[in-house]
Amino acid sequence: MRADLEVADIFRAAGPGYRVSHAGHLSLQQLKVMSAIEQCRTAALGGHVEACADCGQWRIAYN
Template structure:
């Protein structure tokens, strides 16, 4: 059995209504929550993809494209991280394995 990873959208969908009532959220924060909840769901529509090789049909839902959405920005974040890693010098890093004390 394959388990799907829990996402921010799942948390917002299950706990969002309670959070909205108890927290003092700005209009901008409410819009971000709503966008993340609806991201890649039927609420934003979608399109049908057909594989020309095997004739497999897949429904792909549209994304919210919100800059705060972890699903929409995951690719951009990965590209940014790869670019930063490319900037690193190829050196060996030391890690701390313990502490010692010196007496006089």
């Protein structure tokens, strides 16, 4: 079960503005970590289909 709000949701919403307002003050490593968090559990990293063998219900699970 997924929480209503995750850290990645905050990064996706506020990250672009944060990067703009802190331009020149973030290291490449910090920018890479922010990007990785923002891409977590999205189609950008691919995914797979999870299916229940009993009821046949399925869902897409992103990496």
